[in-house]
Amino acid sequence: MPKKWKAARVISIEDLSPSVKEIILDIEGEEIIDFKPGQFVTFDLPIGEKRLERWRSYSLVNAPNKSNRINLAVSHLEGGRASRFFFKELKTGDELVLKGPEGMFVLPSSLNKDLVMICTGTGVAPFKSMIDHVFNHDIPHKKIHLIYGSRTKADILYREEFEKLAKKHPEFKYSIALSREEFNGYQGYVHDIYRQHYGEKREDICFLLCGWQNMIDDANKYLKELGYLSDQILFELYG
The missing domain is CATH 2.40.30.10 (Translation factors)
Structure with a gap:
């Protein structure tokens, strides 16, 4: 309808x-x-x-x-x-x-795998909705890793909320990649973070990607080069 x-x-x-x-x-x-x-x-x-x-x-x-x-x-x-x-x-x-x-890009109905959410800019929006829903309702889940990319510290969205969640919930990890400024000793792109943490292929993991098409295309390519299958990679394009 x-x-x-x-x-x-x-x-x-x-x-x-x-x-x-x-x-x-x-x-x-x-x-x-x-x-x-x-x-x-x-x-x-x-x-x-x-x-x-x-x-x-x-x-x-x-x-x-x-x-x-x-x-x-x-x-x-x-x-x-x-x-x-x-x-x-x-x-x-x-x-x-x-x-x-x-829309079909939604929180998986079964959270029996680790979730790695990779986004840039306002691509964080659907992930904030998903993450808040999980913790608001104490939904059983595995680990959740939010990897957020932006240009500068001033461009980071919802940083305080995510940092509070990470302190409160040890199974939630929050990583930031800044392309134009050094941040906590790190400067680079989201691709550097997930390749570092998930470079060895695992079956018990699902990647969710949201952002501009160039980021989605690159992440999809790099994850498949690491051996991850298409059904382990879900994405939503912005722009």
Whole structure:
């Protein structure tokens, strides 16, 4: 059945970093939004005549919370129509039109393998939803390793929340790769981290990838070169 379009009211707009805003919305006419961690919503924005010009999809950052509220992390793309709208025109109280949540890139139904979540930029959004859902509900799981890539320290999203989780839950590991600054003695890319930690092929592991296509393509290639199978690698493209 096709997803119906819904009205959503902007509750708040906050800066997460110099190039990312967190937008919180309430979906009107519904008390609870039912979704799976990792899913996304699609907006029909007032930025063009053709559908492909207007439609933009964003993963939900928040875990399911038995409410009609959703959180999004929206990045700025220089010259982008949607970026101009979200960063220059959108205001608290405005109404947007969206459909969803939907999507197949979700938390695996069985968490009987270690999960390695590899992402860059706002690609962390679906993973934050998944991770929060697991720990909010004490869902039995193996180890979870979040590997996050960004350019600078100022660009890191949700760092404080993930660091707190890592201190509280020893089975959760949080690694950061910065490409343009040294960080805790390390400078590089996400590929360096997972190849270091998972260079020897294992059957009891599942990789989840989310980010720009170049990162996804490279990670998929490198993991297969290490011997990992396609059914051990799940991914969602951004952009």
